[in-house]
Amino acid sequence: MTGTKARPKQDLAQRLAEAEATIEALLSGQIDAVVDSKTQSPVLLFKAQDALRESEERYRRIVETANEGIWTIDTEEKITFVNPRLAEMLGYLPDKMLGRSFLEFIPEASRVPAVKQVERSRDGNSEEIEVKLARNNGAELWVLLKTSPIRDTDGAYIGTLSMMTDRTRHRQDEEALRKSEEQQKKMQSQLMVSDRMASVGTLAAGVAHEINNPLAAVIANLDYITESLRLMISGDSAGVSPTRSNAWLLEEIKTPLDDAREAAQRVRFIVRDLKIFSRSTDDEERGAVNVDAIMESSLRMAWNEIRHRATLVKLYGRVPAVDANEARLGQVFLNLVVNAAQALPAGQAERNEIRVTTRLEGERVVIEVSDTGPGIPPHIIGRIFDAFFTTKAVGVGTGLGLAICQRIVTDMSGTLTVESEVGKGTTFRVSLPLARKKKSDVAPPVELVPAAGRRGRILVVDDEELVVRSVKRILSKEHDVVATVSATEALALCAGGEQFDLILCDLMMPEMTGMDLHRELSLVAPEQADRMIFVTGGAFTEKAWRFLSETPKEHLEKPFASANLRAIVQRYLR
């Protein structure tokens, strides 16, 4: 406080008193501004103070309410500050932690990394580490630890500030997430199966129809033939002489026989198609697949859906085989074809078209299924591959079809895309990579061995009497055939010392399966067990699959042509 012109003479004591009063006022915070003696301009204190107070307040609030635990420790590693969050994390009152070594709150195993981190941070290295903290109740807590040094105004190290983020929950979340992903995956695969079953189910009616038609033709023709035979035997055939009757009969029954056979053949094809779609879910193997053939099967399956709604145009590009799983690809095609059909109204087949195209594009095969339906509105098209999204009525679509199709195609390294124009129609496009190796996809050619050969003794075992009878009929001219509908009886025969050159045995039978019989025979008559040839209807269990693949002899698939049956029997009799 220097004298100025305005203060001419003043008592020293008074000036001292004023100086003291000024200092006292400054210390007690009663001062708003000071006059800077150098610049002779006022400096507002209250603003600086307010700003400081505000910023302190802000930091205090941040520290108090932070979701991170925060402590500061001094150079002796004693805790000098704890925020409420950290105290809560560890289960202490903040006051109870002050003055204690921070190591008391870190379990033995985590102490070394924690101390090292404090040291590193002092040297300016601020890496994050995950360490455990020890809670008051003995439990342990995973935290992400970030540390930074505290320095005084001269830059000297006076302690460390640590921030801790609770990772326990995060870790638990990760664990939960992993579990739920696993579950989701499991569910997804279940859904894929159920969707496949649903698509088969949707078509069951159609397939039944497809089977019933040719079956009706078979029955009608057989009835006609039976009637013709009855007429001939009873001599009622409108005065026809016996010599002419043979020619007459042949003429009379040739056409119906051919028709019946052709109709039965159609049933056989349909059942073969069905098999594609009902393969075991474990059968995920991929190989070279003929796209045109699978599409053909899918179209046959969906024919009942298509026929009333659209004319079908097939433009097959005779494309090379793709690397795919037959059953899965069939499921995709079936879905796309049925979707196309369901986009069209029933009863206007001549006005609408479903076009199926296959073609080679570079190293990929492109399959397109187009319809002339109403198209997909732009606001929906982005969602059509989402699971459970459906525009179909409840009960018609599961909303899974396209989601699953896309998943299947993606799994085969392919793509499934859609193009649609409202009022014009929609095209789904599947693009698949070519198969590397060509798999022999065709059924082994029927070996037409001349019937002549050794006459053998053959046992036929099948629970279906019609099959037993027809097999016996076909083979009886060339062999001595013993037939039974019971595996138990077959076992009794062999155990009783009967010898057979060949045993034709059904695989799946209700009481004792072909597999059981084989096992029993191996014990009581091993040489007979070795002579078994298995006949299957295609309804496999995984056990049956494994059994068949371990059996050295080939097996016979129902239905079989009589020539094929005779050829196989001859081959094994040699």
Add this chain to the structure above:
Amino acid sequence: MAKIRASKPGLRLRLYIAGNAPNSLRAITNLKAICDEHFATECVLEIVDLLVHPARALADGIIVTPTLLKLSPLPVQRVIGTLSDTNQVCLALASR
């Protein structure tokens, strides 16, 4: 800047403040209360804002605000702070 004139001037006071700063506002309130209570009839109070008239503050040798100057009767007295200690303020103002 506000002036309060008493009917019979005798006591001349000048209070230096800094705008609307909280201590300054407190000082004004406290001083007015003291004047009303103890020096109502003989008080002329001048309030000078340091931020508006820094030169005047310099001329009066003011180094902090709020500062109250008792200009007359002499001797000149200074009271620094928010003037919350009424006794101390009265003592300073009554001194002759």
